[in-house]
Structures are given as structure tokens and as C-alpha cells.
Amino acid sequence: MGVPAMEGAAVVALRSVMLRVRKAAELSGRQADQIRVVAVGKTKPVSLLQQVYDAGHRIFGENYVQEFVEKAPQLPEDIEWHFIGHLQSNKAKALLAAVPNLAMVEGVSNEKIADHLNRAVSVIGRKPLKVMVQVNTSGEESKSGIDPSGCVELAKHVKLRCPNLIFSGLMTIGMRDYSSTPENFKTLLKCRIEVCKALGMAEEQCELSMGMSGDFEQAIEMGSTNVRIGSTIFGPREYPKKEPN
Numbered sequence: 509m510g511v512p513a514m515e516g517a518a519v520v521a522l523r524s525v526m527l528r529v530r531k532a533a534e535l536s537g538r539q540a541d542q543i544r545v546v547a548v549g550k551t552k553p554v555s556l557l558q559q560v561y562d563a564g565h566r567i568f569g570e571n572y573v574q575e576f577v578e579k580a581p582q583l584p585e586d587i588e589w590h591f592i593g594h595l596q597s598n599k600a601k602a603l604l605a606a607v608p609n610l611a612m613v614e615g616v617s618n619e620k621i622a623d624h625l626n627r628a629v630s631v632i633g634r635k636p637l638k639v640m641v642q643v644n645t646s647g648e649e650s651k652s653g654i655d656p657s658g659c660v661e662l663a664k665h666v667k668l669r670c671p672n673l674i675f676s677g678l679m680t681i682g683m684r685d686y687s688s689t690p691e692n693f694k695t696l697l698k699c700r701i702e703v704c705k706a707l708g709m710a711e712e713q714c715e716l717s718m719g720m721s722g723d724f725e726q727a728i729e730m731g732s733t734n735v736r737i738g739s740t741i742f743g744p745r746e747y748p749k750k751e752p753n
Contacts, residue, residue, distance in 0.1 A: 518556055519563040521741045522547065525724075529735070532728035543728055546590050548738035550575070551746045554582045560741065561587065569614075569736055573599045577606035590614055592736055593642075593681070594652035597624040604628045604637070614717050614734075615642030615679035617652045619665050622673065629672035636672050640679040640717050640734075641703075645695040651681055659699045660706045667707055677715025677733070678703065682723060689723045693730045 530540035546569040549557045557568060561584060568583075569590040570576040580589060588611040591603060595613060597620050604610060604625070616622045616639045629637050641662050644653030654662050659678065667675040678699055682692040696718055704711050717734035719727025724735040739745060 516559075518560055518742055521743075522560055522563055522565060525737055525740055528725055529728065532725040536729045536731065542733065544734045546592070546734065546736045547741050548592060548736050549579070549742060550738055552742045554579050556742060557583060567611075573603050576603065580607045580609070585609055588612075590736075595621055595625075597621045600624040601628040601631065604632050604634060608634060610637065612638040612640065612676065614736075615640040615653070616662070616666060616673075617642040617644075617654055619662065622662070622666050622670050626670035626672045636674050638674045638676040639666060640677045640715065641666065641675070642679045642681075643696055643699055645680040645692040645699075646683045648683065653680065656695055656699050660702050663703045663707060675707075677717060679717035679734075681720070682718065689726060690730070693718050693727055693732075697731060 529543050529545055533540045533543050546567050547560055547565055548569040550571045567588045569592045571593045589607055589609055590612045592614045642653040643656055643659050644651045663675055666673050678696055680696045682689045700714050704714050715733045716731055718732045719735040721737055721740035
């Protein structure tokens, strides 16, 4: 009786998402435990993330450094945190210092941010950080990420010149209306083939982070190993209203 309806709804939604992930995994010939589900709590209160944690989930993600560094210390230390999206290079050290249990950055879109993260890991003295290279598969100027033609060189830079980073795979954000999602995902699959060939990696060692609330099932069916689910679990984003002038 004491649990607010909104918080109860997030747990119910999480269970529904995990069931959908399992079904999509089976359609792709895999087990559900081969797909990582990152619960993205952007704009949501710590109390709501805590409810999802209490329901057994341990992998969470955030998109904004300021919000991340405020929320992460208030939540249990065994959470596997992911930073998702564009990270400004001048905020890399602050993020790593504030979130010691940061497990992965999705993603690195240029050599400058890779170098800043590499140095920050060394200065702070934490264990090597897993990163994914973010690829702009839709060609939209508003999206961060390296052009597909540059993904091999950036992956090489991370793997060969950033000893404190672990190149873990490729990440993309599809088009918002999902109209060209399959093409975006196919582009990332092609990038993985090229990257793995250039680096001498098995494709299974190179993760694919693709798929969000509107298209995660299709992404899994096409080979995604990491999906980022926000609003389907937590409800619509709650951006602060701008004060009138």
C-alpha cells in the first residue's frame, strides 16, 4: 500500500521489458543473458531508480554528467553504471572521479575524448575503463558519433593507443522516428565486420549497443548485445519547465 503507483509501475514495466528481451533473444537464436539491458534513468529521481534496483536490476545508465554525478553516490555501490552519448572531454575526469563504479562509456566519438578518458583513468588510478565507439549511422548532423568511414581508425586508436581503455564494441543511436532503424543497424553491423577484421578480433568480442525503447526488439533480432531502455521502464522524460522571461 505504501509504494507510490509510479514506482510500482516502473518495476512492472521492467519485468515486461525483460520478458520482451527474452523473446527477441530467442528469435535471434540467443539466450536472454547474452543481452545487457541498461535501464536509463535520465531526468528520473533516485527513488525511482532505487525501486528498480530493489527489484533486482543492477545495470543503469545516465546521459548527463551533472545529473549522473549527483545521483550515482546516492545509489548502491554494486550498480554497473554506463554513461551514454556525447561526453565533453573537459568533463571526463570529473565523471570518473565521482562515479568509481562507472563500468562503461557509450560512446567515444573522437580521438580527443578517448585521450581524455585514457588520461583520467591513469590520474585517478582506477581500473581500465570499457568504452564503445559511437558511430553516427543516420548521417544526422544533430547526432554525435564518428562517420562510419572513420570507425576503424577510431577503434584502432582506442585499442592500440589508449592502454587504460578497453575497446568493447560499437554503439549507435538510430533515427528518432525509427523509420530507417534497420538501415542504421545494418550500417553498425558492417562497421563491426570492418573493425574486427582490422583489429584481428572475433566478432563475438565486439559488442553492439543498438536499440532503445522504441526499437530494442528489432535491434536484438539484428544482433544487438546491449540495449538502452529509458521511458519504457521509467515513463516519459521529465524535463524542467523553463521559467518565463
